[in-house]
Amino acid sequence: MPHLSIPSATLHYDEMGTGSPIIFLHGVWMSSRFFANQLPYFSRTHRAIALDFRGHGKSTHVQTGHTMPVYAQDLRNLITSLKLKDVVLVGWSMGAFVIWDYLDQFGAENICATVIVDEAASDFKYPDFPEGVLDFSTLCGMMSSLQTDRKTLVQNFIPSMFFSKPSTSDTEWMYDEMILMPESIASAVFFDQSVRDYRPVLTKISIPTLLCFGRDEKLISLGAAKHLQESIAESKLVIFEKSGHCPFLEESERFNQVVGEFISTI
DSSP states (O other): OOEEEETTEEEEEEEEOOSSEEEEEOOTTOOGGGGTTTHHHHTTTSEEEEEOOTTSTTSOOOSSOOSHHHHHHHHHHHHHHTTOOSEEEEEETHHHHHHHHHHHHHTTTTEEEEEEESOOSOSBOBTTBTTOSBOHHHHHHHHHHHHHOHHHHHHHHHHHTOSSOOOHHHHHHHHHHHTSSOHHHHHHHHHHHHHOOOHHHHTTOOSOEEEEEESOOSSSOHHHHHHHHHHSTTEEEEEETTOSSOHHHHTHHHHHHHHHHHHHTO
């Protein structure tokens, strides 16, 4: 089982194939398992890697370091340890925040392109950023629910990620994956990622960026997608008509094709 040991955690990752590397980065409370439809496809021509952030999936559930800057440092440790060059980073939801924090801390050294999947520059509705998902009241309510009734919160959250209601079997494995971590970690990382604001970082990005957004707006709006497109110079926006927050699951074949075509042009 591939893993990377660093001073404060052991990070699990799945890996398939050889060639130029692609690293898939999951959302908050999720894991590498969500990219099960991507690794086999991209491993045909690339070294496809899906990382579990600390506290998530099969990585160790350490109680410290659950901030976007530390997650970005963990990603840096993975890239450095595996001696990866010309990496394509694919960040879904919170994974996009980790990408932007990585670029802010370390620049684009060893990174040749990014793919951002259904995330806004911030999840928080700042006074000058209506595209955010959470206002203060909603954030407080979710933080409370994480501590008092996480089961119901997660059960209600899963269908909000999809254009069409997922099957019972899919809902079950996603639920199981999302409650692996203790509530203390779930709360810490959710708060940190929810109040981050990466608008100042976007205008500094100069590497090719593909933006993949679902048409359904139960979570992230298309206004957020257009804001990214206007802010990131070398960006292209693709809308997935039959998807919500997870186009790589709902429209896997098209998603893989679109990302593959984008990478081939770099």
